[in-house]
Amino acid sequence: MSEPQAPSSASASDQDPAGQPITALRGVGPQLAERLARLHLATVQDLLFHLPLRYEDRDTVRRLGALRPGESGVVIGRVEHAGIAEGRRKRLIVQISDGTGSADLVFFHFHPGQRQQMRPGTPIRCFGELRPGPTGPQMVHPEYRLGPRASAGDEGPHGLTPVYPTTQGLHQQTLRKLIDQALALARHMPDWLPAELTRELGLPALAEALYYVHKPPVDADTAPLVEGRHPCVQRLAVEELLAHHLSMRRLRAHLQAAADAPTIHGDGRLTRRLLDSLPFALTEAQRRVDRELAEDMTRSVPMLRLVQGDVGSGKTVVAALAALRAVEAGYQAAIMAPTELLAEQHWRSFNEWLAPLDIPVGWVSGRAAGRRREAMLAALAAGDYPVVVGTHALFQDDVRFQALGLVIVDEQHRFGVHQRLALKEKGHRGRSQPHQIIMTATPIPRTLAMTAYADLDVSVIDQLPPGRKPVKTVAVSETRRDEVVARIGAALAQGRQAYWVCTLIEDSEVLEAQAAEETYAALQAALPGHRVGLVHGRMKPADKDTVMADFAAGRIGLLVATTVIEVGVNVPNASLMIIENAERLGLAQLHQLRGRVGRGEAESSCVLMYHGPLSQAARARLEVLRRSNDGFEIARRDLEIRGPGELLGTRQTGELSYRVADLNRDAGLLPRVQVLGDRLQQAHPERVEPLVRRWVGASERYGQV
Numbered sequence: 104m105s106e107p108q109a110p111s112s113a114s115a116s117d118q119d120p121a122g123q124p125i126t127a128l129r130g131v132g133p134q135l136a137e138r139l140a141r142l143h144l145a146t147v148q149d150l151l152f153h154l155p156l157r158y159e160d161r162d163t164v165r166r167l168g169a170l171r172p173g174e175s176g177v178v179i180g181r182v183e184h185a186g187i188a189e190g191r192r193k194r195l196i197v198q199i200s201d202g203t204g205s206a207d208l209v210f211f212h213f214h215p216g217q218r219q220q221m222r223p224g225t226p227i228r229c230f231g232e233l234r235p236g237p238t239g240p241q242m243v244h245p246e247y248r249l250g251p252r253a254s255a256g257d258e259g260p261h262g263l264t265p266v267y268p269t270t271q272g273l274h275q276q277t278l279r280k281l282i283d284q285a286l287a288l289a290r291h292m293p294d295w296l297p298a299e300l301t302r303e304l305g306l307p308a309l310a311e312a313l314y315y316v317h318k319p320p321v322d323a324d325t326a327p328l329v330e331g332r333h334p335c336v337q338r339l340a341v342e343e344l345l346a347h348h349l350s351m352r353r354l355r356a357h358l359q360a361a362a363d364a365p366t367i368h369g370d371g372r373l374t375r376r377l378l379d380s381l382p383f384a385l386t387e388a389q390r391r392v393d394r395e396l397a398e399d400m401t402r403s404v405p406m407l408r409l410v411q412g413d414v415g416s417g418k419t420v421v422a423a424l425a426a427l428r429a430v431e432a433g434y435q436a437a438i439m440a441p442t443e444l445l446a447e448q449h450w451r452s453f454n455e456w457l458a459p460l461d462i463p464v465g466w467v468s469g470r471a472a473g474r475r476r477e478a479m480l481a482a483l484a485a486g487d488y489p490v491v492v493g494t495h496a497l498f499q500d501d502v503r504f505q506a507l508g509l510v511i512v513d514e515q516h517r518f519g520v521h522q523r524l525a526l527k528e529k530g531h532r533g534r535s536q537p538h539q540i541i542m543t544a545t546p547i548p549r550t551l552a553m554t555a556y557a558d559l560d561v562s563v564i565d566q567l568p569p570g571r572k573p574v575k576t577v578a579v580s581e582t583r584r585d586e587v588v589a590r591i592g593a594a595l596a597q598g599r600q601a602y603w604v605c606t607l608i609e610d611s612e613v614l615e616a617q618a619a620e621e622t623y624a625a626l627q628a629a630l631p632g633h634r635v636g637l638v639h640g641r642m643k644p645a646d647k648d649t650v651m652a653d654f655a656a657g658r659i660g661l662l663v664a665t666t667v668i669e670v671g672v673n674v675p676n677a678s679l680m681i682i683e684n685a686e687r688l689g690l691a692q693l694h695q696l697r698g699r700v701g702r703g704e705a706e707s708s709c710v711l712m713y714h715g716p717l718s719q720a721a722r723a724r725l726e727v728l729r730r731s732n733d734g735f736e737i738a739r740r741d742l743e744i745r746g747p748g749e750l751l752g753t754r755q756t757g758e759l760s761y762r763v764a765d766l767n768r769d770a771g772l773l774p775r776v777q778v779l780g781d782r783l784q785q786a787h788p789e790r791v792e793p794l795v796r797r798w799v800g801a802s803e804r805y806g807q808v
């Protein structure tokens with residue numbers, strides 16, 4: 104009889120022995136499988152990518168006299184004395200020595216026969232961590248062997264023993280045995296990275312790398328392994344980063360292939376009039392990004408472009424130009440902002456620019472209800488509003504457009520991949536899909552953006568309008584509050600305007616609002632003769648609007664606010680900002696807040712007020728802000744201090760949780776990952792799917808077709 108043939112439809116990953124569920128391994132029943140699942144270990148390859156935390160040398164015999172406290176090691180000696188110590192907890196104490204030193208072995212759990220076995224003079228081999236004890240060095244619950252077996256060596260090759268991250272009820276020994284089984288299968292695991300590529304990178308093959316990280320030789324230098332700098336760990340990290348990158352690329356290809364976008368060739372009729380009406384000329388960076396957007400929109404493939412620009416770099420006018428291009432070609436454009444406050448701000452800017460061109464700007468928010476909302480929806484469906492601004496409410500099911508050609512999402516720093524997908528669904532009308540621009544004020548270092556957002560093209564407005572002066576930033580202790588208040592008084596007297604930002608660490612709008620109200624009352628009392636305003640998230644929208652409008656018009660001198668003003672607020676005459684509890688905020692948020700000043704001609708300042716004493720990390724953060732006004736530089740430092748998960752917002756951490764790779768440590772690999780992605784896709788397109796499947800969890804494989 105001939106060998107059974109593998110079905111020809113089997114995908115490459117079906118033939119991968121490491122793709123099997125963990126229960127395929129000997130000894131894994133439901134209970135063990137459940138414990139392994141707590142560590143996110145569900146398949147054989149999950150186990151292989153579960154790397155040791157550290158390694159122990161259980162082969163090399165150490166001299167007791169040379170073992171330092173805190174060190175673990177194997178010791179061979181003789182029992183000197185064994186006795187039971189009474190006291191709070193009964194324990195067996197066995198004194199041993201090896202001629203170079205002595206130590207106490209301490210057992211809190213012991214059986215009566217154990218003491219009898221420990222006769223003076225009996226040879227003993229034990230492994231444990233030496234710690235200082237009340238009567239000299241001790242090992243608590245060491246592993247040990249007695250008698251003639253004590254001095255016999257271990258069978259099998261010598262090597263370091265890995266210690267794995269584990270969970271309650273799962274012993275190291277169990278994990279080690281399972282990983283041994285998995286390693287036997289790893290020899291038959293396909294290596295999706297072609298040998299010529301790994302050779303070029305100077306990295307080992309997959310099976311070799313896996314074997315080495317789990318079973319390094321006894322003389323291996325473990326520091327590079329533990330810290331992830333070793334080529335064997337780097338090999339795995341490259342593969343993982345590549346898999347995520349390819350998954351994102353595939354998502355984009357999928358989205359773009361699934362739909363056609365309108366080809367938008369604006370005739371310049373409206374954009375030229377807008378440019379002529381502006382009191383300023385575009386910066387070179389604005390012009391470049393404008394061209395990139397215009398070019399993308401001429402294609403029938405839906406545009407998906409991230410526009411990054413530092414605070415105050417002038418993203419809004421670039422968005423308005425793109426919207427006008429859509430209008431010139433007979434399409435509608437929708438602009439969506441994450442908060443009411445920001446949406447209103449955009450509506451005001453758009454209206455100011457577009458009304459003179461006879462382009463009415465519609466408004467859709469969660470607040471508008473009843474007949475006004477219905478009338479607006481009818482007008483949008485009829486195409487009476489070529490441009491509309493709003494909040495998430497714009498994407499509710501009942502919002503219909505006559506011909507939506509462009510969606511601009513001002514996500515600031517609050518967007519995530521899944522959210523982007525949801526929005527695309529909403530914008531979808533049959534096979535035709537609008538172009539999409541996502542604007543963000545959070546500068547993301549380019550390599551990180553390219554990996555985390557490989558599904559987007561990226562444009563960067565990397566230049567500020569001319570004449571902007573850097574905001575002078577100082578860190579001041581809260582104990583000098585009176586001086587700060589006096590400084591505000593002086594600025595107000597000169598006709599300048601100021602913000603006082605109240606921040607709290609608790610994520611509570613109620614507490615934050617309370618703090619703002621108290622500060623507001625105190626500042627009103629301290630600054631008689633000046634108009635002080637208050638805005639926070641708990642106020643009625645209409646009241647908030649009034650206060651913001653008064654501040655924008657200069658009728659209010661000092662605005663006490665919560666972090667609701669963090670993004671988008673644009674009042675160029677405001678030139679002084681105080682940020683309370685600055686030590687508790689992240690760099691990106693502080694930079695955003697500070698970006699509300701320094702928007703006009705006047706010299707601006709920002710006072711970072713802290714409650715001392717400062718932790719080292721807080722001091723480092725404030726120092727970064729004091730020295731730099733450059734959002735990209737600040738983001739780079741933020742990446743160093745906090746890591747990419749934080750930098751991208753907590754929502755992103757799940758999406759960026761890697762098993763082996765670490766974006767901080769491996770940032771240097773990212774440019775290579777790009778190139779590898781191109782080459783793999785060209786030379787071995789059939790390997791992309793199994794590679795992605797190997798590393799990227801099912802829930803994250805959004806690109807799956």
Ligand SMILES: Nc1ncnc2c1ncn2[C@@H]1O[C@H](COP(=O)(O)OP(=O)(O)OP(=O)(O)O)[C@@H](O)[C@H]1O
Nearest residue numbers: 383384385386414415416417418419420544568671
């Ligand atoms: N090229 C330019 N020259 C001078 N001023 C400009 C230029 N472009 C934009 N501005 C003005 O700069 C200010 C900031 O622009 P805008 O609000 O678009 O910034 P932004 O990039 O959205 O910043 P943020 O993220 O802080 O909201 C506005 O008052 C705008 O009119």
